[in-house]
Amino acid sequence: MYSRTETARANGLNEYDWLKQIFKALPNVQSLADIEALLPWHYKDVVG
Incomplete structure (x- = not known):
């Protein structure tokens, strides 16, 4: 969980x-x- 939040x-x-x-x-x-859209490096593209 820590690695996810840090990412x-x-x-x-x-x-x-x-x-x-x-x-x-x-x-x-x-x-x-x-x-994949929910991953941190894609998430900004989805929610703006």
Whole structure:
């Protein structure tokens, strides 16, 4: 868990907000592309 939050921080994200959003989005994931969109280095592109 620590490495995930540090990776989010390294990508300029608020770790808490990022985790909250991915846990909210995970039940609706239907493909590998959906999961990859939630990764910290892609997440900014998705949410702006």
